[in-house]
Amino acid sequence: MPDPLHSHPTPTDDAGETAETAALHDELLELALEAARRAGALLRDGRPADLGVAATKSSPIDVVTEMDLASEKLITTFLAERRPDDGFLGEEGASVDGTSGVRWVIDPVDGTVNYLYDLPSWAVSIAAEKDGETVVGVVAAPMRGETFQAVRGRGAFKNGARIRHRPAPLLSQALVGTGFGYLTERRAAQAEVVRTLLPQVRDIRRGGSAAIDLCDAACGRLDAYYERGLNPWDLAAGVLIAEEAGLRTGGRPGRAASGELTVTASPALFGQLQPLLDELGAWHD
Structure with a gap:
């Protein structure tokens, strides 16, 4: 092999x-x-x-x-x-x-x-x-x-x-990856976002590597991924791979993926998930 x-x-x-x-x-x-x-x-x-x-x-x-x-x-x-x-x-x-x-x-x-x-x-x-x-x-x-x-x-x-990414499901049928920061206040805020988001999607996965999560979305193992608090080295390679696999990436509406918020999903699903995460305050602690 x-x-x-x-x-x-x-x-x-x-x-x-x-x-x-x-x-x-x-x-x-x-x-x-x-x-x-x-x-x-x-x-x-x-x-x-x-x-x-x-x-x-x-x-x-x-x-x-x-x-x-x-x-x-x-x-x-x-x-x-x-x-x-x-x-x-x-x-x-x-x-x-x-x-x-x-x-x-x-x-x-x-x-x-x-x-x-x-x-x-x-x-x-x-x-x-x-x-x-x-x-x-x-x-x-x-x-x-x-x-x-x-x-x-x-x-x-x-x-x-x-x-290539998976075809876009309905938000209610989306498998969404995420991750959590290391600071106590941030983790508490992220838990609140998950608490509200979980009933609205198929399920949530937390793998522990942002780079792998972005690549798993790129090859269809996840429908979407989001996280707050990523550093440039966490997201640089994975975001490019996701985009080249046809996914849309960004942060808050109108902003690029960054430490404030990183979101990736197929274009149709992105259009549902990004505004929801923005409304839930996934971009702040």
């Missing part, structure tokens, strides 16, 4: 790119795939049996492990050796402005609590921005044997096969 982390499909259309832009996007995609493959292998094969918390961030339950740090170092070192003029933004502290117009946005372990507890739903998320726009996204989930990828304008792929 081929290793999905080695999957390198070549899209059949050029998305209207110039030859120079297409070559850059190809290079960024290949580097993101290889960096994600290496980091995924490190995390999968190198996880110590006695893995513990190395540090906490916003609250005592917002954790970092030694493997988060090792994964980010591996990714940034690999990319910097090949593209030394690029910038970086990483969850565990990588921050470099760069001079090339390209910035890498990296979550070395999206779903750290899942990883800490040896649950399989964690991923490596790597996005490349050019002049502030996300142009490449890769989300590798080694324990699921899956790698998702997208280049802007070329479609989205899972293990080399093109993916």
